[in-house]
Amino acid sequence: MKKNIVKRIAFTELQTLLxxxxxxxxxxxxxxxxxxxxxxxxxxxxxxEVLHRxxxxxxxxxxxxxEGFFRNVLGFLQLYIPLLxxxxxxxxxxxxxxxxxxxxxxxxxxxxxxxxxxMAVFCLLLITIVFIYVLIGSRAIENFDWGLVLSGMLGIYLxxxxxxxxxxxxxxxxxxxxxxxxxxxxxxxxxxxxDSFGQSVDFVREITYWxxxxxxxxxxxxxxxxxEDVLYFLIITSLFLTLSSLxxxxxxxxxxxxKAWTKYAVAFLVAMFLGYLTSRPILMTYYDxxxxxxxxxxxxxxxxxxxxxxxxxxxxxxNIFDNSAFAAIxxxxxxxxxxxMQLIRYKPGIQMEYAxxxxxxxxSDLIAYNPGLSTEKLITKSLEKMKGLRRSEVLSLPxxxxxxxxxxxxxxxxxxxxxxxxxxxxxxxxxDLEMYPSEHEISAALKRMTMVHPPLVGYLRGQGExxxxxxxDASYSRFATEKSFRNSLVNHGFDFVVIGLEKxxxxxxxxxxxxxxxxxxxxxxxxxxxxYINRGGSLIVLGDIHRQExxxxxxxxxxxxxxxxxxxxxxxxxYSPDFIVSEATTAAKNLSYFFDGGESFxxxxxxxxxxxxxxxxxxxxxxxxxxxSKGVWNEQETFDFIDKIPKLNEAAGKVEKSYPTAISxxxxxxxxxxxxxxxxxxDCMSNNEIGRTRQGLASxxxxxxxxxxxxxxxxxxxxxxxxxxPIDNNIIINMxxxxxxxxxxxxxxxxxxxxGYLLLWLRRRGR
Numbered sequence: 001m002k003k004n005i006v007k008r009i010a011f012t013e014l015q016t017l018l019x020x021x022x023x024x025x026x027x028x029x030x031x032x033x034x035x036x037x038x039x040x041x042x043x044x045x046x047x048x049e050v051l052h053r054x055x056x057x058x059x060x061x062x063x064x065x066x067e068g069f070f071r072n073v074l075g076f077l078q079l080y081i082p083l084l085x086x087x088x089x090x091x092x093x094x095x096x097x098x099x100x101x102x103x104x105x106x107x108x109x110x111x112x113x114x115x116x117x118x119m120a121v122f123c124l125l126l127i128t129i130v131f132i133y134v135l136i137g138s139r140a141i142e143n144f145d146w147g148l149v150l151s152g153m154l155g156i157y158l159x160x161x162x163x164x165x166x167x168x169x170x171x172x173x174x175x176x177x178x179x180x181x182x183x184x185x186x187x188x189x190x191x192x193x194x195d196s197f198g199q200s201v202d203f204v205r206e207i208t209y210w211x212x213x214x215x216x217x218x219x220x221x222x223x224x225x226x227x228e229d230v231l232y233f234l235i236i237t238s239l240f241l242t243l244s245s246l247x248x249x250x251x252x253x254x255x256x257x258x259k260a261w262t263k264y265a266v267a268f269l270v271a272m273f274l275g276y277l278t279s280r281p282i283l284m285t286y287y288d289x290x291x292x293x294x295x296x297x298x299x300x301x302x303x304x305x306x307x308x309x310x311x312x313x314x315x316x317x318x319n320i321f322d323n324s325a326f327a328a329i330x331x332x333x334x335x336x337x338x339x340x341m342q343l344i345r346y347k348p349g350i351q352m353e354y355a356x357x358x359x360x361x362x363x364s365d366l367i368a369y370n371p372g373l374s375t376e377k378l379i380t381k382s383l384e385k386m387k388g389l390r391r392s393e394v395l396s397l398p399x400x401x402x403x404x405x406x407x408x409x410x411x412x413x414x415x416x417x418x419x420x421x422x423x424x425x426x427x428x429x430x431x432d433l434e435m436y437p438s439e440h441e442i443s444a445a446l447k448r449m450t451m452v453h454p455p456l457v458g459y460l461r462g463q464g465e466x467x468x469x470x471x472x473d474a475s476y477s478r479f480a481t482e483k484s485f486r487n488s489l490v491n492h493g494f495d496f497v498v499i500g501l502e503k504x505x506x507x508x509x510x511x512x513x514x515x516x517x518x519x520x521x522x523x524x525x526x527x528x529x530x531x532y533i534n535r536g537g538s539l540i541v542l543g544d545i546h547r548q549e550x551x552x553x554x555x556x557x558x559x560x561x562x563x564x565x566x567x568x569x570x571x572x573x574x575y576s577p578d579f580i581v582s583e584a585t586t587a588a589k590n591l592s593y594f595f596d597g598g599e600s601f602x603x604x605x606x607x608x609x610x611x612x613x614x615x616x617x618x619x620x621x622x623x624x625x626x627x628x629s630k631g632v633w634n635e636q637e638t639f640d641f642i643d644k645i646p647k648l649n650e651a652a653g654k655v656e657k658s659y660p661t662a663i664s665x666x667x668x669x670x671x672x673x674x675x676x677x678x679x680x681x682x683d684c685m686s687n688n689e690i691g692r693t694r695q696g697l698a699s700x701x702x703x704x705x706x707x708x709x710x711x712x713x714x715x716x717x718x719x720x721x722x723x724x725x726p727i728d729n730n731i732i733i734n735m736x737x738x739x740x741x742x743x744x745x746x747x748x749x750x751x752x753x754x755x756g757y758l759l760l761w762l763r764r765r766g767r
Contacts, residue, residue, distance in 0.1 A: 005106055009114025010121070016091075017084070017122055019764060024757040026080045028750050031129055035745035037072045038133045039738075042140060046738045049731040057726035059145035060294075063137065063152060064221045070152045073130060074217060077160050082184035084122065085167025086177040088115045089244070093175045108248035112168065112241055119164040127157050132749075136741055142730040147289035148223035155220020158233035162213070163188060165240040172247045188213070199331035200388025209334045210275045223290035231278040239271040281348035292724040297342050300720050301443040305346045307450045310420040313351040314340070314427070317406060317414055320356055320382045320394060321364040324413040324429055328354060330388035339436035356393055357400040358382075361411040409483065423449045430486040441486065443719040444493040455494050455713045458509040462500040462525075463550075464518030466682065473688035476515065479705045487702065489709055493717030501525035505532040511712050515542040516682035517550050529554060536669040538712045542682040545578075545607045558665065559614030559621075560678055565636035567608050567659055567680070568646045569627060576641050580605040580627060580681070581697070582661045584704075588624035591664060592715065593722065594707030595624070603662075604689060604699040608681035610634050610659035618667050619676070625662035625704075632659060664711070675712050 017023045041062050048055050055061060063069050092098040101111055130153060138144040163184070170183040195212035198204030216233065219226050243264060250260040277283060288296045297305070316336070318328045328336045337344075337352060344350055358379055360367060366382060373381070383389055400406065406414065415427040425445045427437050437445075448454045459468045459480075467475040471482075481496055482488045490496065499505060501521065505512065505528060512532060521529065533539065543551050548562040555561065568577040584601035595601055603625055613621050633654045638646040648654050665676035683689050690702045706718055733741075 005110050006114045006117060009106075009111060010117035013088070013115050013118035014121055017118060019760070020087075021757075021761075022083055022087075023122070024753070026083055027125070027129075028753050028757075030076055030080055030126060031753060032746060032750045033076050034069075034073060034129065034133060035742075035749060038069050038136070039742035039745055041067075041069055042136070042741060043735070043738050045140070045731050046733060046735050050735065054729075056729045057294075058141045058731070059137070059148055059728045060222070060290075060726070062141070063134075063149055064223070068221075069133065069137075070156060070221045073156060074159065077126065077156070078163070078188060079185070081123075081160055081163040082167050082170075082181040082188070085119060085164055085171055085184060086181035087171065088119070088168050089171040089248075090175055090177045090180045094177075102252045108252060109245045111248060112245045115168055116161075116165060116241055119168070120161050123157060123160045123164060126160065127153055130156065133745070136745070140731055140733045140738070140741075141728050142732045143291075143727040145223070145291045145726075145728050147291055151223050151225055151289035152217075152221040154225070155217035155229070158220070158230065159213075159217045162233050162237045162240075165237040165244075166191075169240040169244040169247070172244045195334065199334065200329075202330075205331075205334060206276065207272055210272075210279050219295075222295060223288065224295040225287040225289060227283075227285040228279050232275065235271050235274050235278070239267060242267045281344050281350075284345070284348065286345055291728075292726055294723060294726070297346060297439060297443075298721045298723045301439055302346060304443050304447045304450070304719070305343070308347065308419065308446050311349065311351070312347055312420075313353065313418045315353045315355055315416050315418065317400075317404065317416065318354060318356045319361055319406075319411045319413065320358050320386065320389070321366050321378065322361050322412050323363050323365055324435070325382075325386070327429070327435070328413060329386045330354075331386075339438075340442070342439065343442055355395070355400070355403070356389060357395040357397060359397040359400070359406075359411040363410065363412055412484075417445055417449065419449060425449050428483055428491060430491075431484040432486055434486075437491075438486075440719060440721050441491050443721055444491070444717060447716070447719055448493045451716075453508065453510070455510045455709075455717055456508050457489075457494050457496045457511045457513060457709075458499045458505060459496055460501065460512060460514045460517075461498050462502075462519075463521065464516075466515050466686070468496060468498060471687060474683070474686050476685060476687065478687040478690055479685060479702065487706070489705075489718075492706075493719065494709065494713070501528045504528055505537070507535075509537065511538045511540065511709070513540045513542075514551075514554070515540075515685075516544045516547060517554075518547070520550050521554060526554065530557065533558065533674075534669075536672050536674040538674060539676045540708065540712065541676070541678045542685065543609055543678070543680055544682040545609055547682075548609065555678065558619060558676065559617035560663070560665075561612045562680060563610040563612055563634055563659075565609070565634050566639070567610050567627060567632060567661070568635045568641075570631045576606075577635075577646050578607050578641050580608040580632075580661065581699075582608075582625040582627055584700075585623055585626055587622035587664070588707070591624065592707035592710040593720065594703045594710055601700050601703070602698065603684055603701055603704050604692075604694070604697070605661060605681035605684045606689065607683060608661050610661065611663055611678060611680050613660075613663055613665075619665040620667065621663055621665050623660035623662070624664050624677075625660065625679075627659045627661060629658040630656065632656065634659065673714075675714075677708050677712060 045055070045058065045062060061068065092101065134149050134153070137149070138146070166187055167180070167184040170187060171180040173183065174180050191211065191213040195209045195214060197208045199208070213236070216229055219229055246260065246263050246267065249255065316328050318325050326332065333354060358375070366378060370378060370381065379391065379394065383391060404416065409426065413429050416424055417427055418424045425448050427442065427445050429435050467477070469477050469481050471477055478485060479489060481490050483490055497509070499509070502525070541551070541555060543562045545566040548564055552561055566578060567580050569580050570577060582603045582605060584595050584603070588595040588601070615621055633648055633656045635646045635654065637649065637652060638644050648656055661680040663678050665678070667674050684701055685705055690705065710718060
């Protein structure tokens with residue numbers, strides 16, 4: 001009986017809506033505006049396909065992207081729903097029909113549920129209109145991602161029925177429809193802004209951040225269904241339905257204001273308690289609806305997280321003088337945790353803590369712009385802008401040093417991941433637009449914690465080699481030790497240590513780098529190097545022009561020789577003859593996925609020597625970089641490439657052919673595989689060369705470095721976080737069809753709705 005009453009009220013209310021010119025106006029406007037937006041997206045997509053612009057992941061880009069269809073739909077509905085709900089209860093109050101409802105054997109809960117059910121059905125009608133555009137999208141996009149789009153539609157529906165519940169409550173507060181609409185829009189805006197209130201206070205932060213409706217549908221739209229978001233919409237909807245019922249009950253029974261407000265408060269507190277429970281990571285569940293599971297960690301990363309057994313704590317150390325401190329101040333902590341939600345999803349028990357201190361740092365505008373200001377005044381000036389952070393919470397540098405020494409990190413914002421067993425690893429912020437560590441860096445940090453012998457790279461010094469930490473053009477700091485650079489190997493699982501050959505190379509060193517030596521080894525140094533090679537240590541040797549006599553002795557025992565002279569290549573008028581462009585071989589692409597750079601993997605070498613090698617020394621030797629076979633030879637006569645042009649003189653022994661400029665060597669020794677990589681140029685990995693661009697020449701020098709170290713580390717680091725490529729990359733309709741869809745959606749479809757309303761109006765008028 002109760003269900004029948006609710007259905008009857010819902011049916012009556014739905015009839016009222018369908019006979020309302022406002023509801024039909026909303027339908028027609030929504031259809032037209034959505035059609036205009038969708039048609040524009042469709043035509044742009046077809047045009048991009050015709051121009052071969054190579055847009056991939058089309059379903060995500062066109063429906064869920066920053067200017068995607070679903071994003072615009074949300075903007076329309078946020079304005080239209082208040083127009084539909086403004087009369088749900090206001091109409092009953094202003095017409096006096098509420099008295100009939102009060103005098104009938106109908107509970108206030110049934111009235112509210114009936115009204116809400118009518119709106120839920122009408123919202124389904126709006127979603128059906130959206131679904132029509134989705135169907136056309138599936139016709140236009142090859143391998144359409146249905147899971148992503150249906151997830152997005154679910155999110156939109158949950159959001160608009162939540163808006164409907166809010167509008168119903170606002171309508172129950174006033175006799176005037178316009179006032180109800182304005183109140184609904186205002187409250188929706190306030191809910192969107194809720195997460196900006198009280199973020200500096202721990203307790204208030206949890207409440208307002210959960211209460212905020214901003215971005216709640218975003219996860220659905222991008223293809224991830226999270227239990228927290230689903231339950232958020234259900235809890236908020238239930239809260240406002242309860243408040244609406246209590247409001248009618250108070251008016252019907254003339255309940256005292258204090259008692260009524262007590263009931264409101266209880267309903268609110270129950271909702272907040274449920275919200276707190278459902279937002280606990282340990283209780284949250286997820287479903288990735290995308291066809292390539294792009295909203296989840298890759299399988300490799302998931303396996304790494306599983307190996308991190310026991311407790312895990314992430315402590316963020318914030319220097320209040322540092323420029324990046326504002327990313328992790330108390331009022332920004334919720335936003336600061338957002339980039340780590342994937343980690344929290346797969347490791348829900350992770351503890352996240354913040355520690356604040358002060359220390360002088362080079363990355364401080366505060367110190368630079370306030371010379372001579374005392375430390376205490378700098379602290380006061382900094383805390384004035386950091387709401388919620390008390391002076392007593394900020395440690396001095398000596399006190400912080402008792403906890404952890406951050407000098408090597410430059411006292412910049414840094415995180416430390418720590419396991420129960422005491423294993424620690426740094427997780428850094430980077431000097432780029434993204435700033436935060438991505439899955440690549442997080443997975444590398446976690447994997448390093450789980451390894452018994454993580455890769456330790458020894459860098460040989462003492463014979464005039466290039467520097468590992470200086471930032472000049474010839475040095476190697478950019479790819480190796482620059483902590484603020486995202487792709488630096490120190491952020492991808494490798495540690496570097498500078499060593500000499502005065503004594504034996506430590507046994508914990510896995511990889512040794514010898515780069516551009518300028519002085520020969522003495523017998524003792526050579527014996528220490530030989531001992532390292534004989535025990536099976538991996539090795540990178542980078543030679544260069546004029547270094548053959550110095551470096552050939554260290555390679556002769558493994559059958560490799562740097563050719564006398566230097567290579568020349570005529571690549572074009574813009575480049576000097578000593579500018580060599582090498583290309584990766586098929587063998588290189590088998591070593592590491594980093595070498596698979598498409599049709600051509602080109603490496604630039606400003607000044608290189610060729611390599612010769614023997615195959616009878618126990619190594620499996622393969623060229624991994626080679627020059628072109630035409631226009632390249634080994635020059636031993638002319639070395640002044642500014643005033644002279646080298647010439648191919650076959651009588652002088654110059655041979656035009658393809659020369660290897662880098663080789664890989666593998667052998668089995670002492671029960672393990674020894675891997676060696678030798679390069680005929682030391683500049684190809686330098687700070688200058690990996691950061692340099694040349695018009696018309698897409699070099700892959702940095703991928704060469706990543707591939708080299710990936711192979712030498714046994715393909716452990718950098719961590720392979722590749723995921724399945726999207727398959728919805730093609731538009732399969734032409735421009736004529738797109739324009740036909742535009743005419744159909746923008747003019748025919750809305751006209752049919754208008755015609756339907758006129759027929760309904762005329763029929764009703766005739767009756």
